[in-house]
Amino acid sequence: MSIFSGIFHSRDKPKNSTAGASYCFYMGTSTSGRRVSERSAMQMTAVYSCVRILSEAVAGLPLHLYRYTAEGSAKATDNPLYALLHDEPNPEMTSFMFRETLMTHLLLWGNAYAQIIRNGKGEVVALYPLMPDRMTVDRDENGRLYYQYQMQDSDPRTMKGSTVILQPSDVLHIAGLGFDGLVGYSPIAMAKNAVGLAIATEEYGAKFFANGATPSGLLEYPGTVKDPERVRDSWNKGFSGGNSHKVAILEEGMKYTPISISPNEAQFLETRKFQINEIARIFRVPPHMVGDLEKSSFSNIEQQSLEFVKYTLEPWIVRWEQAISRALLTPDEKSKYYPKFNVDGLLRGDYQSRMNGYAVGIQNGFMCPNDVRSLENMDLIPDELGGNKFMCNGNMIDIASVGRQYEKEKDDEEVLEVEESDRTDGEQSDDGENALPKRHDSRGKLVR
Secondary structure, three states, X not given: OHHHHHHHHHHOOOOOOXXXXXXXXXXXXXXXXXXXXXXXXXXXXXXXXXXXHHHHHHHHOOEEEEEEEOOEEEEOOOOHHHHHHHOOOEOOEOHHHHHHHHHHHHHHHOEEEEEEEEOOOXXXXXXXXXOHHHEEEEEOOOOOEEEEEEOOOOOOOOOOOOEEEEOHHHEEEEEOOOOOOOOOOOHHHHOHHHHHHHHHHHHHHHHHHHOOOOOOEEEEOOOOOOOHHHHHHHHHHHHOHHHOOOOOOOOOOOEEEEOOOOOOOOOHHHXXXXXXXXXXXXXXXXXXXXXXXOXXXXXXXXXXXXXXXXXXXXXXXXXXXXXHHHHHOOHHXXXXXXXXXXXXXXXXXXXXXXXXXXXXXXXXXXXXXHHHHHHOOOOOOOHHHOOOOOOOOOOOOOHHHHHHHHHHHHHHHHHHHHHHHHHHHHHHHHHHHHOOOOEEOOOOOEEO
């Protein structure tokens, strides 16, 4: 049994060969010839913008711990974990900074790690980020997962040795897209050629304008040049870079002929624009959020922003929520508590749309005025003024009540007919032949 167990454990051994410096694609060298790493990729404005947009969006969302109740759910503010997630995960960082840091790691390296500090009772008291390029996930001889973290001189020496072994219960691990379900792969590593081409294009543009945007060419001389290198260096020194706009003086029949093609002919600008969209596609960020408004308008930007929340942010948020629940809650607590990001603020839409939605909610009785004022950060209306009352339109009634109302009206008509019949009979007996004859309508109802 141990032989087969070892075979399955070795097959299930997680590998993260694209993290940190141990790249499986030749140390990050791309086809364009530029070396690509997580840190060099951040020098690209498109990569920096995408990472910043996503990390700040996740960090800026309110994160609460909720408790299951008989009425539904309520914030578990009395749980110590609530303050760690919502306010301060450790004495050195705010919740925004902590989540922004881990989300940046997740977007660049494909994994985010945080060390879980517990007290003697096993309760979580602090969370500290760990660098993903120094973390290795492996299995021991019994097939159990463990985390191996490489220490550096700048790290606090809380443990002896340069390598620290952490158990899964001591690590909050948020994994991105991967092939084994345990370790995520770096998006930068997977898209190294797209990022490398963008870096090469940007470097070409920088060098082009560093020479004053002056195209290279040929210096024609009618005679024999004894020292071509000296003539070339003299020309570059006098008429390139900061001197590119000086008037050139040619002597002894010398002639200058430019030969380079223009950036427009080489489609330089089109290439740069396409690479921006290519990088935005990697992170699934709408182009207008990274500054490309070519195909955006006032009619579709709002819809793109809603799609950004639904199709871009929501998968990352689910990863966060499930990782927090798995690592920070005990099996008993998982049936009582759950973490939840609040994305209502991003889905609110414009003012008119919100007001129309609130009106529908109040008129149909599933929202009260104070619910609306709470969402709009307004002072609540006192109870005596009806702030917590639920109202609905009087012309709406459920189907069962419609049937009961019909039967009630029918019974009332029958009672009325009996009463009218008794009263008419009494009048006829009193008046004799002077009593008026009784009249009924088409439904048999007595008409006075």
